[in-house]
Amino acid sequence: RRCFYCGQPLREPSLDQSCPACGRAVLQGEESVDRYDAYIGRRRGWTFAAVVVLGVIPILGPLLASSLYKRTLINPYSLYMTVYRESFLMVVLFLCRHLFRLLPFIGVIGMPILCVTEYHLYRRMFLWKAQKHDFRGE
Template sequence: MREPYPIQQWLPAGPLRDMGERYVSQLPDVEQNPIRPESLMHHSDHSWSEYLVAYSLLYPGVVILLAILGGAGMWAMFHFCKRREYRHRIVCPECGTVMYPCGLHCPKCGAPNPFPRALNWLGYSRLRKVVPESGRIRHEEALRSFRRCFYCGEPLKEPTLLQKCPACGKAVLQGERSVDIYDTYISRRTWWTFGAVVFLGIIPILGPLLASSLYKRTLIDPYSLYMTVFRESFLMVFLFLCRHLFRLLPFIGIIGMPILCLTEYHVYRRMFLWKTEKYEFGEN
């Protein structure tokens, strides 16, 4: 009968394999000395410390692998939703202009869309869910948070407030009141997002990945999509690097991710509001 393949040979060459071989060699012979509570406690102090070292060594590689797989899946989802939305564009009932299903008005004649579609979590039109009449003001802010025209739903190309919709010519913001409404809309997400980040940070390996992706989409992107981060502030770049570094360090996500969530939110928000203070609404 073929002998089983030594478990330590599955480990990569180097300190991790040496530690595995040393650990396996210290295991008791179960046939001669069956494992009892006292023998288990005798070996537990060694095993937990070695498991901790192994976990710390393998953690960055596993996180990077999961991040690559998750990024590839997100890229595929983005392209699928984008192509699906483009194929399902609708025609204005008044002038026949082709428009996006999520738009509230026709970009050419301004006729209201009788059945505007809600946005999915990636910012593309859903095919079945219709925005109710009472939710149209909120839908405008949802469109802005994905860098789309609040009026006709056209995607905006530039990461700046100083642009107009290429389809209808509307400016990104319509006045100081629109800034306040948009900021309030994003601020309402703060505490439930923070609670979710705290909970996700407890989950090993996958938790920090999900936590950083969640608060980036709900709290950071609505502001950063209108800024060129690497040109705005060194602090914003530093926080961006910390967000990715904290994913690779074990046990950091439990405390680091919630703190980073609130810090990034306040920094990006203040930078966005500072830019709107210099924004010339009258010129748009």
């Protein structure tokens, strides 16, 4: 969570916030949400490929793969969501991610599938929340 304009770290997990340094609204409307989504989407190809390649490495591979895709694809969306983090499906996906880290043979197949599933789920939830949000402040 950083300001798009000055790079200042943000504190709140909310779509409706202003940067403490420059004072600009972080997400100013649908256009900025679309730009943010496109920015994260550009990471998708190389991250998916890296997860597949890392999944082949025993024990350490699934650990690195889950950490990589969580930081590059999941966190940018989840850091703007508060209520949805604690949902049952999110807890199940979290448990699967950690289970696949510990079971390397299952992780080789399961980690890429989990990566794609989590990415699409978090992305859809973020876009749904942004669509419901009133950026005009009314």
